[in-house]
Amino acid sequence: MNSSRSNCARWLSGLAVGACILASAFGGRAAQSTQAANSNRPQVTFNRDIAPIIFHACANCHRPREAAPFSLLTFTDVKKHARQIAEVTRTRNMPPWLPAPQELKFADEMRLPDAEIALIQKWVDDGAVEGAASDSPPQPKFVEGWQLGTPDLILTAEKPLVLPPQGTDTYWNFVFPIPIQEMRWVKAVEIRPGDKRYVHHANILIDRGELLRRREAEPGAGFGGMELRIESQVFDPDSHLLFWKPGTVPYVEPDGMALRLDKGTDLVLNTHLQPSGKPEIIQPSIGLYFTSQPATKLPMLLQLENDTKLDIPAGTKGFLVTDEFTLPVDVQLLAIYPHAHYLGKDIQAFAVLPNGTSKTLIHIPQWNLNWQAVYRYAEPVLLPKGTRVTLRYVYDNSDENPLNPNQPPQRVLAGNRSSDEMCHLWLQVLPVNYDPAQRDPRMVLQETLARHNVEKNPNDFEAHYNLAAMLQEKGHLDDAVREYETVLRIHPDDAVVNNAMASALLALGRAEQAVVYLRAALKIRPDYFEAHYNLGNLMASQDDFEGASEQFRAALREQPNDANAEANLGSALAELGKFAEAKSHFERALRIDPHHSLAKENLEELQRAMSQR
Amino acid sequence: MRVRPTIAVSGLFAAMLFACLGQPGLVQAQTAFDLEGKSVDPLAAAGGKIVVLVFLRRDCPVSSRYAPIIQKISSEHEDDVRFWLVFPNKTETSKTIQKYLQDYGYRLLGLRDPEHVLVKLAQAETTPEVAVFDHNRHLVYHGRIDNWYVEFGRPRPAPTTHELSDAIEAALAGKPMTPSAVKGVGCYISDLE
Numbered sequence: 001m002n003s004s005r006s007n008c009a010r011w012l013s014g015l016a017v018g019a020c021i022l023a024s025a026f027g028g029r030a031a032q033s034t035q036a037a038n039s040n041r042p043q044v045t046f047n048r049d050i051a052p053i054i055f056h057a058c059a060n061c062h063r064p065r066e067a068a069p070f071s072l073l074t075f076t077d078v079k080k081h082a083r084q085i086a087e088v089t090r091t092r093n094m095p096p097w098l099p100a101p102q103e104l105k106f107a108d109e110m111r112l113p114d115a116e117i118a119l120i121q122k123w124v125d126d127g128a129v130e131g132a133a134s135d136s137p138p139q140p141k142f143v144e145g146w147q148l149g150t151p152d153l154i155l156t157a158e159k160p161l162v163l164p165p166q167g168t169d170t171y172w173n174f175v176f177p178i179p180i181q182e183m184r185w186v187k188a189v190e191i192r193p194g195d196k197r198y199v200h201h202a203n204i205l206i207d208r209g210e211l212l213r214r215r216e217a218e219p220g221a222g223f224g225g226m227e228l229r230i231e232s233q234v235f236d237p238d239s240h241l242l243f244w245k246p247g248t249v250p251y252v253e254p255d256g257m258a259l260r261l262d263k264g265t266d267l268v269l270n271t272h273l274q275p276s277g278k279p280e281i282i283q284p285s286i287g288l289y290f291t292s293q294p295a296t297k298l299p300m301l302l303q304l305e306n307d308t309k310l311d312i313p314a315g316t317k318g319f320l321v322t323d324e325f326t327l328p329v330d331v332q333l334l335a336i337y338p339h340a341h342y343l344g345k346d347i348q349a350f351a352v353l354p355n356g357t358s359k360t361l362i363h364i365p366q367w368n369l370n371w372q373a374v375y376r377y378a379e380p381v382l383l384p385k386g387t388r389v390t391l392r393y394v395y396d397n398s399d400e401n402p403l404n405p406n407q408p409p410q411r412v413l414a415g416n417r418s419s420d421e422m423c424h425l426w427l428q429v430l431p432v433n434y435d436p437a438q439r440d441p442r443m444v445l446q447e448t449l450a451r452h453n454v455e456k457n458p459n460d461f462e463a464h465y466n467l468a469a470m471l472q473e474k475g476h477l478d479d480a481v482r483e484y485e486t487v488l489r490i491h492p493d494d495a496v497v498n499n500a501m502a503s504a505l506l507a508l509g510r511a512e513q514a515v516v517y518l519r520a521a522l523k524i525r526p527d528y529f530e531a532h533y534n535l536g537n538l539m540a541s542q543d544d545f546e547g548a549s550e551q552f553r554a555a556l557r558e559q560p561n562d563a564n565a566e567a568n569l570g571s572a573l574a575e576l577g578k579f580a581e582a583k584s585h586f587e588r589a590l591r592i593d594p595h596h597s598l599a600k601e602n603l604e605e606l607q608r609a610m611s612q613r
Numbered sequence: 614m615r616v617r618p619t620i621a622v623s624g625l626f627a628a629m630l631f632a633c634l635g636q637p638g639l640v641q642a643q644t645a646f647d648l649e650g651k652s653v654d655p656l657a658a659a660g661g662k663i664v665v666l667v668f669l670r671r672d673c674p675v676s677s678r679y680a681p682i683i684q685k686i687s688s689e690h691e692d693d694v695r696f697w698l699v700f701p702n703k704t705e706t707s708k709t710i711q712k713y714l715q716d717y718g719y720r721l722l723g724l725r726d727p728e729h730v731l732v733k734l735a736q737a738e739t740t741p742e743v744a745v746f747d748h749n750r751h752l753v754y755h756g757r758i759d760n761w762y763v764e765f766g767r768p769r770p771a772p773t774t775h776e777l778s779d780a781i782e783a784a785l786a787g788k789p790m791t792p793s794a795v796k797g798v799g800c801y802i803s804d805l806e
Binding site: 069070081082083084087088091093094096165166197274275276277278342368370371402403404405407419440443462 | 671677678679680681682686691702704716717718763764765766767769770771774800801803
């Protein structure tokens with residue numbers, strides 16, 4: 001009989017994740033224009049001085065079918081908007097790039113050098129002259145359609161969203177079931193968020209348990225909501241930041257960093273949309289590019305947060321929230337993704353290395369949710385074991401913050417609505433310099449993080465739960481049971497925790513106690529596959545094959561294509577002497593998973609037994 | 614925020630103003646056009662009603678996002694205020710404007726103002742901006758519709774001031790509007806085309 005599901009479950013906040021890369025289709029222009037700014041040329045001209053800047057920094061979005069409202073591909077295009085361009089570059093509203101300059105460089109930085117901004121101002125002041133045709137740089141070239149060629153699998157949202165013409169920003173989630181029959185490795189994901197002009201950002205959540213689709217009023221309809229949480233049944237930490245914002249080109253993961261996609265996984269695209277003044281049809285699609293190279297490097301997303309400290313009195317201007325985490329293993333920091341809502345003002349993260357040196361990881365002096373992004377470092381940043389990572393966010397809940405959702409200001413707490421606040425920071429880290437014979441460094445990170453969160457929030461359900469799950473995974477079952485007891489004191493009516501507690505007790509051989517928790521889980525959630533499955537196993541271990549087969553049947557009603565449940569049902573029926581029926585279930589298990597060894601062995605044994613009859 | 618004094622625009626004054634601002638040697642009539650290409654003076658055509666000129670650019674997302682708001686305010690004053698949607702871009706055609714009005718659900722009349730006759734009359738600088746003229750064709754208010762946009766790219770969750778509505782109320786009551794001008798946030802009415 002197959003062993004019980006360990007349920008090293010983990011909770012994670014819905015996160016916006018992604019490889020956001022801004023295209024830099026044109027190289028080698030900065031030197032040219034900087035030189036121009038410093039020279040004594042009598043007149044700044046479009047062809048010689050301005051076109052290289054515009055083509056490099058603007059045209060990727062300012063072209064047909066992209067996010068920007070108008071094209072900037074020709075002299076006529078640019079002249080028509082010359083004063084606007086001068087102003088928005090001077091105020092650094094465009095190109096959109098929030099981080100202040102820092103020592104650790106980001107890939108595809110969109111920040112215009114001061115000299116280029118000055119040049120644009122001078123060009124407009126001089127009357128926006130075209131200049132000699134011979135100075136004109138080549139027209140920029142862009143790839144139309146899918147940026148990496150035709151994807152191996154294209155998923156399109158079943159039902160488009162009709163974005164109303166006015167009102168506040170809309171946060172909508174599209175669920176994409178993935179029609180794959182076996183596990184695939186994904187080397188790149190391209191998000192086409194629908195009409196790019198109205199989508200501010202979009203990110204993919206990986207829902208390995210097909211849980212979020214339950215929130216759809218009907219299959220394919222999608223559902224509203226700004227922040228999502230997904231409960232994960234196995235230790236499978238999110239590893240990739242799959243993010244889109246205007247200008248993003250899909251990122252191809254380096255060899256060995258592919259993303260694992262299992263059968264029965266949904267991709268959930270969380271989108272932030274802004275009404276345009278007329279109804280808009282938004283129908284996103286996602287392109288997946290597969291590889292045969294399995295992942296050999298396993299990055300992980302670490303979340304720093306301190307939402308419980310978010311209780312911001314009305315009128316407070318500089319409300320500070322911090323969180324600190326000390327790394328238990330060496331990691332390379334690959335990307336960073338800060339997240340706050342409309343009260344966020346000054347967003348900072350820094351690292352203090354064991355040798356005392358301090359590095360700014362990111363600093364956004366004027367946070368703007370509308371331009372939130374994932375920032376990937378130009379080079380991986382080594383953060384040795386013992387490095388202290390700090391987030392430091394300042395919030396403005398006064399009426400001087402024009403983006404304050406409440407006028408007059410009101411007390412604001414953490415929450416998932418856009419009028420609530422958030423204090424989150426995700427780091428994509430790749431553990432390095434570890435001994436492969438030792439425990440998975442991601443689990444060490446996860447456990448350390450869970451301990452940190454329990455310390456920070458002694459009454460936090462999620463923190464205790466994650467710690468319990470990590471202890472269980474580590475084999476410290478008595479400690480895990482103690483943690484689960486704490487978790488159940490906080491939320492006695494949580495089916496997942498009751499089931500997890502039962503699986504820890506089962507592993508300790510305490511079946512009598514386990515059965516109480518499994519029955520509790522099923523009372524709370526009669527359609528809970530895992531609990532039926534575990535109860536079936538428990539009953540089988542007590543030779544109650546009648547009861548066990550009943551539980552496996554119930555489990556299969558929830559997940560008809562679970563090969564383990566089919567195989568176990570076959571085993572229970574075989575024990576009951578119902579050989580013919582047992583055989584059909586082993587066969588079905590093998591149809592679902594032709595490599596299912598238990599089903600194969602049991603079927604062979606059953607056939608021997610049947611032939612001996 | 615910049616505040617300008619209210620100016621009186623009588624027919625004569627307006628004509629003089631145009632003569633001053635018009636390029637020397639230009640014999641072409643300085644006027645705005647309706648979407649059939651006919652010359653229109655929206656102030657004269659209003660028959661003594663309050664007139665609101667709304668300046669829009671099709672390629673300016675900020676102006677487009679205001680469509681439902683403009684339509685709503687105009688509907689609230691259907692009987693006593695005459696709204697005109699003015700497109701000042703020189704390259705704009707009647708056809709593209711017509712399509713735009715249809716797309717955005719406008720039930721208001723559009724005007725082309727390629728010579729910036731109305732732009733000058735209303736002292737408009739960006740889109741979207743409005744100009745409110747009272748019964749006597751006095752410019753009561755010009756500038757932003759409300760304070761929805763704090764600056765370029767930063768809209769508030771909802772506006773907290775409502776200058777256009779206030780200015781209409783003031784004009785209907787025959788009272789001055791304070792302030793009489795507030796700079797708009799959006800896209801420049803191009804002067805470099």
